[in-house]
Amino acid sequence: MSAYWPFIVIGLFTGSIYGLAAMGVVLTYKTVGVFNFAYGAVAMFCAYTYWELHDNWHLTAWVAMPILFLVVAPLMGIILEALYRPLAGLSAEVLIVVSLGILAALVSIVPLIYGTQDRQLQPIFPTRTFVLGSHLHVGYDQMGTLVISLSMAALLWALLRRTKFGTATRAVVDNPDLSDMIGVHGDNVRRAAWILSSIFAALVGILISPSQGLDVNELVLVVIYCFAPAVLGRLVSLPLAYIGGLALGIAGSVLSKFSNSGTVANIEAALPYLALFALLVILGPRLKEVGTATRRLGVAAVTVTRRPTRDSTRTWDVVTHHGHHGHRRQHRHHRRRFDRNLGVGLLGFALALLVPLAVPGPRLLIIIGGVIYALIALTLIVLTGWAGQISLAQFSFVGVGAFTAGHLAGAHGQHFVFAVLIGMLLSAPLAVIVGLASLRLSGLYLALATLAFALIMDNIVFNRSDVSGGVTGITVARPDVFGISFTGRAALYELVVVIFGLTAVAAYALRAGPMGRRLHILRDSPLAASTLGVNLTVTKLVVFTGCAMVAALGGSLYGAWSQAITPLDFMWSVSLELLLLVVLGGRSVISGAVIAGAVTAVQALPIPNEVEKIIPLTIALGVIGLAQEPEGTARMTVRQTLHVLTVLRPLPKRRSGSPTPVPTPVPVPMAVVERAG
Amino acid sequence: MPDDIPVLAADGISVNFGGLNALDQVSMSVPGGQIVGLIGPNGAGKTTMFNVLTGLQTTTTGRVSFKGSDISGWPTHRRGRAGIARTFQRLALFTRLSVQDNLVASWESSHAGGVFGRGRQQRQEKVRAVLELLDLEALAPRLAGELSTGQGRMVELGRALCTDPSVLLLDEPGSGLDVVETAAFSQVLRTVVALPERPGILLVEHDMALVMDVCSAITVLDFGSVIANGTPREIRADSLVRAAYLGDASVA
Numbered sequence: 059m060s061a062y063w064p065f066i067v068i069g070l071f072t073g074s075i076y077g078l079a080a081m082g083v084v085l086t087y088k089t090v091g092v093f094n095f096a097y098g099a100v101a102m103f104c105a106y107t108y109w110e111l112h113d114n115w116h117l118t119a120w121v122a123m124p125i126l127f128l129v130v131a132p133l134m135g136i137i138l139e140a141l142y143r144p145l146a147g148l149s150a151e152v153l154i155v156v157s158l159g160i161l162a163a164l165v166s167i168v169p170l171i172y173g174t175q176d177r178q179l180q181p182i183f184p185t186r187t188f189v190l191g192s193h194l195h196v197g198y199d200q201m202g203t204l205v206i207s208l209s210m211a212a213l214l215w216a217l218l219r220r221t222k223f224g225t226a227t228r229a230v231v232d233n234p235d236l237s238d239m240i241g242v243h244g245d246n247v248r249r250a251a252w253i254l255s256s257i258f259a260a261l262v263g264i265l266i267s268p269s270q271g272l273d274v275n276e277l278v279l280v281v282i283y284c285f286a287p288a289v290l291g292r293l294v295s296l297p298l299a300y301i302g303g304l305a306l307g308i309a310g311s312v313l314s315k316f317s318n319s320g321t322v323a324n325i326e327a328a329l330p331y332l333a334l335f336a337l338l339v340i341l342g343p344r345l346k347e348v349g350t351a352t353r354r355l356g357v358a359a360v361t362v363t364r365r366p367t368r369d370s371t372r373t374w375d376v377v378t379h380h381g382h383h384g385h386r387r388q389h390r391h392h393r394r395r396f397d398r399n400l401g402v403g404l405l406g407f408a409l410a411l412l413v414p415l416a417v418p419g420p421r422l423l424i425i426i427g428g429v430i431y432a433l434i435a436l437t438l439i440v441l442t443g444w445a446g447q448i449s450l451a452q453f454s455f456v457g458v459g460a461f462t463a464g465h466l467a468g469a470h471g472q473h474f475v476f477a478v479l480i481g482m483l484l485s486a487p488l489a490v491i492v493g494l495a496s497l498r499l500s501g502l503y504l505a506l507a508t509l510a511f512a513l514i515m516d517n518i519v520f521n522r523s524d525v526s527g528g529v530t531g532i533t534v535a536r537p538d539v540f541g542i543s544f545t546g547r548a549a550l551y552e553l554v555v556v557i558f559g560l561t562a563v564a565a566y567a568l569r570a571g572p573m574g575r576r577l578h579i580l581r582d583s584p585l586a587a588s589t590l591g592v593n594l595t596v597t598k599l600v601v602f603t604g605c606a607m608v609a610a611l612g613g614s615l616y617g618a619w620s621q622a623i624t625p626l627d628f629m630w631s632v633s634l635e636l637l638l639l640v641v642l643g644g645r646s647v648i649s650g651a652v653i654a655g656a657v658t659a660v661q662a663l664p665i666p667n668e669v670e671k672i673i674p675l676t677i678a679l680g681v682i683g684l685a686q687e688p689e690g691t692a693r694m695t696v697r698q699t700l701h702v703l704t705v706l707r708p709l710p711k712r713r714s715g716s717p718t719p720v721p722t723p724v725p726v727p728m729a730v731v732e733r734a735g
Numbered sequence: 736m737p738d739d740i741p742v743l744a745a746d747g748i749s750v751n752f753g754g755l756n757a758l759d760q761v762s763m764s765v766p767g768g769q770i771v772g773l774i775g776p777n778g779a780g781k782t783t784m785f786n787v788l789t790g791l792q793t794t795t796t797g798r799v800s801f802k803g804s805d806i807s808g809w810p811t812h813r814r815g816r817a818g819i820a821r822t823f824q825r826l827a828l829f830t831r832l833s834v835q836d837n838l839v840a841s842w843e844s845s846h847a848g849g850v851f852g853r854g855r856q857q858r859q860e861k862v863r864a865v866l867e868l869l870d871l872e873a874l875a876p877r878l879a880g881e882l883s884t885g886q887g888r889m890v891e892l893g894r895a896l897c898t899d900p901s902v903l904l905l906d907e908p909g910s911g912l913d914v915v916e917t918a919a920f921s922q923v924l925r926t927v928v929a930l931p932e933r934p935g936i937l938l939v940e941h942d943m944a945l946v947m948d949v950c951s952a953i954t955v956l957d958f959g960s961v962i963a964n965g966t967p968r969e970i971r972a973d974s975l976v977r978a979a980y981l982g983d984a985s986v987a
Contacts, residue, residue: 572839572840572843572849572850572851573850575836575840576840576843576844578831578836579832579840579844581831582829582830582831582832583827583828583829583830585791585823585827586823586829586894587829587840587844589789589812589814589815589820590812590840590841590845590894590898591813591844591846591898592812592844593810
């Protein structure tokens with residue numbers, strides 16, 4: 059046993075930080091109903107800021123820490139609260155998209171502000187060790203971290219349990235309107251929760267970065283570890299979340315005793331994600347989403363709030379789920395537009411076939427990449443935009459397709475079709491497993507399950523050298539289908555354009571028919587759909603699996619296009635970027651996929667460094683701004699663009715006592731009701 | 736099917752919400768071609784009963800049978816396909832679809848192969864017939880999300896009818912209707928049970944005039960237990976019902 063103690067000490071130390079992080083995540087979820095995917099990014103941002111204050115400006119810790127904890131972190135919390143306030147009551151999908159957008163924004167803004175040089179954050183405690191018992195060496199920094207973490211955890215617990223603030227948070231999340239009426243200021247409580255959560259994040263950041271290194275991506279990832287303990291606490295229990303964090307830290311540390319390399323090391327690296335996945339499966343039926351009771355339901359249709367008439371041509375409010383959809387006239391307009399869409403699409407397709415005549419060489423190769431990306435994006439449009447399910451693992455399925463093609467397509471791509479089919483068949487059971495993990499779970503939990511799945515694939519499957527060839531990757535042959543070689547750029551281009559075109563037409567036809575209606579009713583009212591005879595489980599699984607299989611097809615093409623693929627091509631962050639680009643392009647329209655593909659193609663072009671640097675941030679901000687618009691940039695007119703830009707307008711004065719003006723309910727014409735008379 | 740077997744029957748249903756008996760040994764049945772009322776004060780367990788019958792709520796004890804066979808273990812969608820249709824107290828329309836598409840989606844959901852576009856002809860006929868029956872033709876192209884509550888309730892009823900139900904569970908369909916609409920509505924209910932398929936209706940309703948008017952039998956729930964069972968006339972005369980439902984015996 060004594061051989062384990064050093065590992066347990068290390069485990070307690072890291073675990074106590076995970077515990078803090080998990081509590082921070084749970085705090086905003088249970089008070090605001092927002093699961094903060096960007097928590098790690100907030101921690102990372104705070105750690106960088108501390109480094110800047112302490113190591114670059116050479117402030118002592120006694121000055122830098124108060125600045126961090128009393129100014130920077132609270133400011134962060136206030137900004138987050140302001141970002142989420144207008145989204146209260148919207149679907150889980152919108153909230154997740156926004157939080158992923160914030161994650162991306164913070165990740166891309168840090169290098170812009172603080173530069174990209176290597177840096178190391180010094181531990182805030184002395185690193186000397188003392189000896190416990192006979193021969194157990196414990197670092198003062200480890201001890202200090204544990205003490206701080208435990209006391210902060212106890213403090214937060216006491217705050218929520220023993221003070222009026224605690225009661226207020228429960229009131230606010232249970233029923234915001236009612237709590238407003240009894241004098242609990244919902245906005246203040248929510249802001250306090252965000253500030254507290256951000257302070258915790260800052261603490262996590264400066265405690266964990268000395269041992270993990272001050273690296274943008276690493277820090278974001280480390281904090282994702284804490285999602286598993288947070289789920290253990292069913293996203294509402296702070297003590298369970300903290301204990302889960304400790305347990306995870308110890309388990310990981312003890313496991314590292316056995317893992318020098320190979321499978322055990324992989325499992326150790328993936329442990330937090332395996333735990334997250336397992337917990338989602340086990341706790342699945344008992345998990346529920348906070349705040350759903352307060353979410354505006356279809357009932358809101360009783361009083362259709364319509365924006366002033368000038369705005370009634372907006373067709374992109376639909377995401378709010380309660381019939382912001384304007385009028386019958388508009389509905390017809392909608393119908394007609396569908397046909398026009400098909401026309402525009404076919405015309406675009408015909409023109410796209412001619413592109414190789416105009417675009418030579420390397421540029422064409424970039425465009426091919428864009429088309430393949432659009433094909434992959436299309437699967438996410440069906441899944442997210444139409445079925446309302448968020449996937450953070452689409453590129454994991456792409457990877458399955460790509461590596462399968464690499465292994466099976468043969469030296470000259472003569473077995474390419476065979477490889478494509480096998481890739482699709484391999485991805486299907488994987489998709490079913492992920493789908494089953496989130497069977498009864500909607501929005502948030504599917505997003506978490508797919509995130510866990512993507513990270514598991516990264517750490518256990520894609521990094522195996524017999525799968526991916528390790529960091530050097532493997533090569534994939536260009537396809538040779540039924541004697542036709544697609545080695546040349548133009549030929550490959552025509553192939554991918556035709557495949558994209560066929561897939562898009564198929565998706566379009568599905569959308570307009572019974573299948574599209576099925577997806578619609580699944581999002582509008584799953585409960586009603588099930589009483590009518592829809593098997594929700596099967597429907598969700600079919601959609602998820604179908605999308606995964608097409609993504610695998612895209613993966614085979616991706617491999618053939620790139621010819622050399624490495625695990626890095628299919629990392630979870632690539633899936634995240636895909637989701638962001640799809641939201642930006644428009645997640646409910648096929649043209650959104652084309653835009654997503656075009657954006658990646660443009661990024662691959664040689665562009666000036668200054669422009670390239672700000673592209674990720676622009677995308678992230680665009681996503682935050684457009685999270686509520688399912689048609690993204692795809693259908694924006696100039697006026698709508700201006701409307702979106704109004705987010706830059708200063709906030710109206712905060713409500714003090716008097717309610718904010720809500721859009722006037724437009725009475726529904728009664729003419730038809732009078733039929734009975 | 737012989738007339739003596741009820742379309743839908745519940746036998747000894749109990750539901751327990753963490754110590755609270757939401758339903759306690761409730762038994763009731765709905766024969767084909769008849770309207771049965773299920774009444775009781777708020778919180779008596781009426782909607783819980785609906786959830787039990789449609790498989791949305793698991794029971795502690797008891798069984799549900801449909802046309803004589805035990806369906807207690809069936810999932811919701813299977814019951815829907817078999818012919819149990821319901822409406823919701825809080826409207827659950829497909830708000831972003833037109834009224835017409837609400838009905839079409841319902842038909843497709845409840846008929847085999849519907850999602851692959853099979854049976855297009857029957858579907859169109861059915862939807863047209865239901866729109867006509869409920870006088871919804873003028874609303875057909877409107878988005879369901881922009882209807883009034885009264886209209887929405889009619890669409891929910893239409894949506895339920897499109898599944899070719901053997902039994903309809905209607906959860907407060909009359910709330911939000913005015914006097915004229917209610918009169919028309921009771922006529923619609925009578926028309927529905929007189930359809931050749933002779934579907935039964937289980938009606939949860941607070942409008943006593945409507946219930947007494949259309950129902951052939953009434954079950955009264957209070958605190959999760961059945962306190963009375965009988966014809967409208969018997970129920971009206973029952974002192975227990977008066978005490979539970981109307982507060983005391985002071986009402987004539």
